[in-house]
Amino acid sequence: MTSRALILALTATLSAASPAVAVVGGTVSRGVDGPRAWTLRVETSRGELCSGAAIAPELVLTAAHCLMGGGAVRVVSLDARFRSRTHPVISVLPHPSFVPGTTPRTQPGTDLAVLRLSRPLPADIEPLSLGSGLSQGETVTMAGFGLSVENNKGTARRLREARLVNAGNYTTSNTVKVAVDTQAMGEAPGAGACRGDSGGPVLRGTASSRDLVGIVSWSSGPLNSRVRRICGGFTAITPISDHRAWITEASGRLLALGGDARQEAPVPPRASYSWWFSR
The missing domain is CATH 2.40.10.10 (Trypsin-like serine proteases)
Structure with a gap:
């Protein structure tokens, strides 16, 4: 599925959208000089x-x-x-x-x-330094203290990070960037923001980057999920360059x-x- 098709298909999942809370499908951040x-x-x-x-x-x-x-x-x-x-x-x-x-x-x-x-x-x-615009298809790294297991608050407050790819702009009442797991691409459960990740940094490229290109705002579940999910699909990002x-x-x-x-x-x-x- 193309990035444009993913953005269009996202409309069908918005009833389950939620503010971003914790990194689902990510890895525990252990580097002293990382996130x-x-x-x-x-x-x-x-x-x-x-x-x-x-x-x-x-x-x-x-x-x-x-x-x-x-x-x-x-x-x-x-x-x-x-x-x-x-x-x-x-x-x-x-x-x-x-x-x-x-x-x-x-x-x-x-x-x-x-x-x-x-x-x-x-x-x-x-x-961090305030970064420039984010292009469609660019990889980013997000980090946060949110849930790693949806609906389990006991998994929060541990720093995690995940690599995502920017699928493009999504506009409802305002315009955000939408990032997805680099493998699942938003169609199946993958890495992404969850409860507690709202406000977390989104960096251009790898976790060693210092280029802040966005702040996590909300998330939704993947397109092909049989159960209602609010995490692990699409991560909505407020872009730094616009503000x-x-x-x-x-x-x-x-x-x-x-x-x-x-x-x-x-x-x-x-x-x-x-x-x-x-x-």
Whole structure:
């Protein structure tokens, strides 16, 4: 099946689409200098779990929908021995076009947010550079702390990575890139995002790349699945190149706040959506 046909066929699977949570069909990330050095956990006091990407010593890029449940936000990094370290978040800035109360798939705005930490990340965390446009057919590597077994939350909070291929653009209310397993190609169960992977980094090429080309937003199951799945088929990615200007401007605004910034936790909308809690 061609990439264009895959994108058209994806329409039939969207009833089972969900915010991305954990890497299904991927591998545990073990390299000290790999995704560990820039992939972070994003957690809220309301129990939400997502992933994020370090883009500066005090800044983290993630998916805006991860923050819509309200509550205090914190970031967790892994040290060189893969032990967890907690970092308080003092300010949250979602993309101005983001509309609370929608699902990631039906989001008419941009599913991005920048977080400002109370102090710089440890020196062993290496912020990523903002990459250029992603072409159809390019391979990418995604990483996240989501589920490795769909509907089993006990498999979350372990860093995993997976190689995918960009199948092209997909447009509903907004436009995202859609990536699929390099072998299954979205037709059969394969590697891809799952619950908890939302906000995770997508790098151009291999896991050793430092070129951030996207942030995971949502996922859906494969085309030829006999059971309802929300993971292991298509991974929807918010492209960095389309929003580089806003990311740069938002980063400057948050850094200009200085050390006296205070977290502005989003107020939960009436129809707030959590991919983590959804069934």
